[in-house]
Amino acid sequence: MKLFLREQTPLIVIYLAQLMIITLVYRLDGGSGVNVSLYAGLLSTFLLLAYLAYRYFSNRSFYERLESLPSSLDESGGPAQGSPLAESLRKLLAQQFRLYQNDLHSYRHKLEEHIHFINQWVHAMKTPLSVIHLIIQDKDGPPFTAIGDELDRLKKGLDTVLYTARLDTFEHDFYVEQLELADIVRGVTSEQKRLFIRKRVFPAIAMDSGITITSDEKWLTFVLTQLITNALRYTVEEGRVVHFRGYLQEKGRAVLEVRDEGVGIPSGDLPRVFDAYFTGVNGRSFQESTGMGLYLVKQICSKLGHEVEISSEVGKGTAVRIIF
Numbered sequence: 001m002k003l004f005l006r007e008q009t010p011l012i013v014i015y016l017a018q019l020m021i022i023t024l025v026y027r028l029d030g031g032s033g034v035n036v037s038l039y040a041g042l043l044s045t046f047l048l049l050a051y052l053a054y055r056y057f058s059n060r061s062f063y064e065r066l067e068s069l070p071s072s073l074d075e076s077g078g079p080a081q082g083s084p085l086a087e088s089l090r091k092l093l094a095q096q097f098r099l100y101q102n103d104l105h106s107y108r109h110k111l112e113e114h115i116h117f118i119n120q121w122v123h124a125m126k127t128p129l130s131v132i133h134l135i136i137q138d139k140d141g142p143p144f145t146a147i148g149d150e151l152d153r154l155k156k157g158l159d160t161v162l163y164t165a166r167l168d169t170f171e172h173d174f175y176v177e178q179l180e181l182a183d184i185v186r187g188v189t190s191e192q193k194r195l196f197i198r199k200r201v202f203p204a205i206a207m208d209s210g211i212t213i214t215s216d217e218k219w220l221t222f223v224l225t226q227l228i229t230n231a232l233r234y235t236v237e238e239g240r241v242v243h244f245r246g247y248l249q250e251k252g253r254a255v256l257e258v259r260d261e262g263v264g265i266p267s268g269d270l271p272r273v274f275d276a277y278f279t280g281v282n283g284r285s286f287q288e289s290t291g292m293g294l295y296l297v298k299q300i301c302s303k304l305g306h307e308v309e310i311s312s313e314v315g316k317g318t319a320v321r322i323i324f
Helices: 002-028 034-058 060-067 084-136 142-172 181-191 193-199 217-233 293-304
Strands: 177-180 202-207 212-215 241-248 254-259 307-313 317-323
Touching: 002 034, 034 060, 084 142, 142 193, 142 217, 142 293, 177 181, 177 217, 181 193, 181 202, 181 212, 181 217, 181 241, 181 254, 193 217, 212 217, 217 241, 217 254, 217 293, 217 317, 293 307, 293 317
Parallel strands: 202 241
Antiparallel strands: 177 212, 241 254, 254 317, 307 317
């Protein structure tokens, strides 16, 4: 009703002005008495009200549809309308929705093709890396050690590309199961032993016994790899330690804390460390920073139903806690 009245307000105003002008001209011309003028005005007003009532009730569903927001895209067109104007508008909205669906379908198809291409490309690139690794694994000497280190960096970069591409289709690529937290941490630190050795930093694992979590092993392994990579990247002094601590909160929720003894994060950067491509102050000193590590950690943990917290102090290190 409010929408209808707002729409008809100009008509009502023009009608009242016209009625006053006609009445005034009629009186100035020496017409009949006031009663006749009032009668003519009331009759004209009655006809206007009848017209407005007809317009409102014939388009009532149309105005109600305009005042209510659709709860889904399928309702954008709305039900069939009685008046020609309302029905034309409904058909227009329905046609626009169909065009939108076609564009959306085309976009999704292109996105799926892109993700498929990325997956195929990453797997194709991993094959020569594996061959190079097999060639140099029995070789000694600084050149082969450097080649092995660069291979590890390439593998981590390809994994980052692969998991970033898969993030949008996460629901099609995860398997939740019961996992021993200690086994997962020891497995990941063992895989990253070359990086620990190169940085001359040591892992320290302290796990409460019997901590079982519900998660996806592959995605969680990638998350821990990102945390280890960040911890070692920002630990500039040799002989430092990366601490892995697993424990249960008072509410019974399992917590894994990964704490380094690196440069730390300035307090002004902490609120934005989970934003994509944000490198902050440390990114100007460490050229390898991409700003994607903690972003992927946050996104993956959110999809797995885990919480992520971070605290840091400049010069003393950073602690990231995953709450399962």
